[in-house]
Amino acid sequence: MTDYAKLLKADNGQSARTIHLVDKSTFDDWLKAQPQRHRTAVAAQKLTPTGYASAILPGDGAEDWSVVSVVANVDALSPWCLAKLGETLPEGTYRLAEGEPGPAMFGWLTAQYRFTRYKDDNGGGERVLLTGEPARIEETVRLAEATAKVRDLINTPAGDLGPAQLEAAIKDLGETHGATVGVIQGRELERDYPMIHAVGQAAGEGREPRLIELEWGRDGDPRIAIVGKGVCFDSGGLDIKPAAGMKLMKKDMGGSAHAIALAGLVMAARLPVRLHLLVPAVENSVSGNAFRPGDVLRTRKGLTVENTNTDAEGRLILGDALAKAGESNPELIVDFATLTGAARVALGPDLPATFIRDEDLASQFQAAADAESDPIWRMPLWDAYDEMLKSDIADLVNAPEGGFAGAVTAALFLRRFVPEGTPWAHLDVFGWRPSAKPGRPKGGEAYALRAAYRMLKDRYDG
CATH class of the missing domain: 3.40.630.10 (Zn peptidases)
Structure with a gap:
């Protein structure tokens, strides 16, 4: 069974890649405020403000990248807002650029479920999410x-x-x-x-x-x-x-x-x-x-x-x-x-x-x-x-x-x-x-x- 306690940790300032969340109403303003390399990356990946869509944003170095993801409402996350990222992002540690994942922590974890009794499937490694609400971790894991x-x-x-x-x-x-x-x-x-x-x-x-x-x-x-x-x-x-x-x-x-x-x-x-x-x-x-x-x-x-x-x-x-x-x-x-x-x-x-x-x-x-x-x-x-x-x-x-x-x-x-x-x-x-x-x-x-x-x-x- 997946060890969910490893996938959700308190944010103590440790190194992590950043996830930017946008929705249909905030997407255009967010995009205008981005540097040219981010706008180019968004265009190249054909990102539009539709559900579960995401794109990789380049940084100054080859390994210095972040993520932008579209959700239904950045001010009211559902349990499933981060689930697609929990399934598809490369192995590593992540935090939201702003706010806390709240109920979306649940979908991040359940996205990494694998039934492996009869075949091996590690799902591409562990994707860890950081949160500034450590009091929510134990029950979310349960x-x-x-x-x-x-x-x-x-x-x-x-x-x-x-x-x-x-x-x-x-x-x-x-x-x-x-x-x-x-x-x-x-x-x-x-x-x-x-x-x-x-x-x-x-x-x-x-x-x-x-x-x-x-x-x-x-x-x-x-x-x-x-x-x-x-x-x-x-x-x-x-x-x-x-x-x-x-x-x-x-x-x-x-x-x-x-x-x-x-x-x-x-x-x-x-x-x-x-x-x-x-x-x-x-x-x-x-x-x-x-x-x-x-x-x-x-x-x-x-x-x-x-x-x-x-x-x-x-x-x-x-x-x-x-x-x-x-x-x-x-x-x-x-x-x-x-x-x-x-x-x-x-x-x-x-x-x-x-x-x-x-x-x-x-x-x-x-x-x-x-x-x-x-x-x-x-x-x-x-x-x-x-x-x-x-x-x-x-x-x-x-x-x-x-x-x-x-x-x-x-x-x-x-x-x-x-x-x-x-x-x-x-x-x-x-x-x-x-x-x-x-x-x-x-x-x-x-x-x-x-x-x-x-x-x-x-x-x-x-």
Whole structure:
């Protein structure tokens, strides 16, 4: 993993190349004030005031050069303003000519992320950014590390990341922060968490289903639960996916990656909460003992579910996990899941469909998302669609016929397992970036992670 702490340092006057920032409104005046050699270089490199454009400015000597880069607003930098430079500049140390990078430090770091488990790629060496705001360094590094954790977990193929490996990742996290980790599997899982067991029972030896729980914090602090969908590979089960639909299903544990990373942020910041992390970890496979369409499943909550589609398995395992989370009377539950294609059709890959059952929590979450430039989009828990979950032979179905409002009905299914009155946020995330953007490479990606952490920090440590 990239050592982000090396890439962001306090500015103590050390030698560094200079980065000049301009935007559309300041570009012409800046250019007029430059020496002729800079104007010539800008013209030769065809620099125009468009996003992420940059040019090298010559100095008195061959090695004495600086950089000019175009941003959207020099007075209000976003997390991504310096990301392109973080990817493309030569190895070295840099500082802004004026002002501080502020939130743009994050994109500088995440631009240097590389997934190198299966091939070498140093990205052209280390690019170090100096800042006169050293108090911001530690948390920015933690956020970059958490984002990299999500990316690494999602990018890892299912052959190397099954339920046992998710368990190991959570145990490592618990050891780092002095938390308690427990694992429920086998007969106990079948008895107490029947939907988790049913979904994962067809997986082979060594990939058995399990519920992984982490507990951390002091008695007496507000109790919160973070839940993440951990389907390490989703074949679709007996309602098997076509090849194209199965291609990216290593990412179906993306919800658990987000939950693990968020739990790590909470513990590293030592927020005054009593944390309960729950990850139901399964592989939805096909074999002679796979659960079937039409089966009626028992649940931890006592409801019965008619399984109308084995490819709607994520909500099943989350139902049992949410029921368990609610038994400890938390004052807040947040879950992450790569749950529905319907959310992607509606909102695309960049906007997590967010369902929140509490107006104060919704306002807090939206404010945090805006502050972090980490967007969410609130979707309705539309009560009238609850009737779509009716079953002729059980308490509810997992996948209504017709396909209407798929993200909404999935959220309504989950709501059945959350205690009435408990503030709850459900984030239906894609977990994958289909094409690269500065600071955000193609592949596994964290969505709403910074927003969720900021919400928790503001709520409990503000």
